[in-house]
Amino acid sequence: MLPAHAQEVLSAARDGQKDFDFEIGTWTTSVRVLRNSLSGQTPDWAEYTGTSVVKPLLDGRANFVELSVAGAKGKIEGGSLRLYNPQTRQWSLNFASLRNGMLTAPVYGGFGESKRGVFYGQDMVDGRAVMVRFVITLVSPSEAHFDQAFSTDGGATWESNWVAVDTLRTRSTG
Template identity: 40%
Template sequence: MADRRLTAPLGPGPHVWAEVPGHAVVRPLFEGAGNIDEITFPTLGRQGVTLRLFDRGTGSWSIHWSDSRSGRLDPPVTGAFADDRGDFHGEDTYDGRPVRVHFTWYRLGPDTARWEQEFSADDGRTWELNWTMDLTRTGRAGA
């Protein structure tokens, strides 16, 4: 996984990106209606967990994140996929400030995907890209 993060999102200074290696293990849930992954960032000394659940009633997905630094489950982003793109929106806080959050998932091929995160601190008028991950499947369950 190639992980790039903006070092100071929503900051007034120059935009500096840091590249951080990572590795994720993904497990399916509910016969495809969910999954959970654990991501390890060895150079940062931390882990994260993502829980994704499909709401059969609304046809939408919710994505929940937790980081080993806080130990709390962040508010979810919700949305759906159309073709090879998924868009998900939610509200959260960053550094004590309320922000709108936008996740975008792109399927680039059978074993590759890209994820992006953007924040808006002005009710969605402007957005700042602050985190990207390029993912490549390296193995399959049971393989």
């Protein structure tokens, strides 16, 4: 669920159905994953590189991201289904990992008038409830940044655990 202030901003926002159109295509992806998230220990980051392919679905009201990256710590493969709700003017982002065949809890939000999308949700990490924030920043037409963070204190502080930089390889129209 979005914090109240974020919900108010989105409900007054314009139609965001085309917010992810910039991302349709094939991207080179560099990902850093915090392997010991919320542990209080020295951060242990793993690095991966590979490909992210984004395809439109249902006349642009949804899209699907195919992610395949590998590094010294192994491989991450999965997909993210993004669905637009025209009544709430929000997107839901729903990630499934091929490692365990499970969907993570969705995050909800949008881009507003900026080139920065902010999405919030709740999930469980090692048996405890956490808030999730996912931020997407369009740096240029050929570069996008993604940052996922967890909070255990209601959003007062955040710990990044997934940082990705995508660089466009090929733009496609669907």
